[in-house]
Amino acid sequence: MMEILVFAGIPVLLLLLLSLLGATWNLEVDAPEESSEVFARRTQSNRDSALCIRRIFSPEDMRFVNRLGSPRLQQVYRAERTRVALYWVHLISVDVRQIMRKHRLAAASKENLQVRREMALILHYAEFRILCGLLAFSIRVFGPHALGNIAGHVVQLSEGIGRVLEDATAAGRIEPLRNVSGA
């Protein structure tokens, strides 16, 4: 009986502790629209996107708010920036998920799939999903600035997935031509 109470109590205590630390479990985050139009808009300006990510996760604004010395402003800041950071994580996950879905559908009808490339893609995608989960968790528990560097890795991974898929698409275009020419 005692063991059960201890095992059940640990997660409850952990959640209580995280809540005391200011974790924002109950913060509602708007889900991004799942459309290719959004992706097109996001990829329009890489410079803006890079600046946007840096701004979201940079502690500069937090330091400014802290200097104002108002606990209420600090609370409002944390809620606002957490919401934006979580939205960004959702957005990039949705983008990459969409690309992967399209690739899966295209790959299903392909005969000349390269196993090594597909395996690398799956590993990249798994790593990407894990990092997104970790980032979202850390944003909720410790705020948007604690593990901001992970955001950079997430972007790099999403770009890596994009590059592998671009190569795969290019190779897919070349392969039928080779077949036609009998090479």
Next chain:
Amino acid sequence: MSDYPKRGGLQNAYEDLLHRTLASIPSDLSRLIYLASTRDYNTGTYHHEGLSVRYAPAEARDALKTAHQEVFSKLATLSLEQLVEELELYVRVSREQPSGLLRTWQQLEPYRVAVPMEADPALVRLFLSNIRLALEVLKHRRLQNQGLLSDASPLLSLGR
């Protein structure tokens, strides 16, 4: 024969807009509001009387659209401190009662319509969130200056 272009090209139209119209507007936030106001609410197309007289309609439209996107990107990636300064300047030059303007901006959120249509969604979120924060900071400063500061009154819903 076409009435335009008297001076050709999007680049000319853009520079004309930048040096004639936008240069006389005192802050980037005011420029953003102004450029958004040249956009039709129903169609999303831009129109500027002076530019469309001097340039082809498409060039004038694209110049306005480009300028709008650029000013927005600049503002959306400013630090919160810089955005507060921008907002402060906007309030000062508006000649409105600061308390009334801040209250209206907090309640009606008119800055939402100042966002360009093709802006990065994450950048839009960041901008809207930072404007809300900047409004809070200005309100906080005003209350502090008046000695009325009370941290007990929540001005912004955290659950929004």
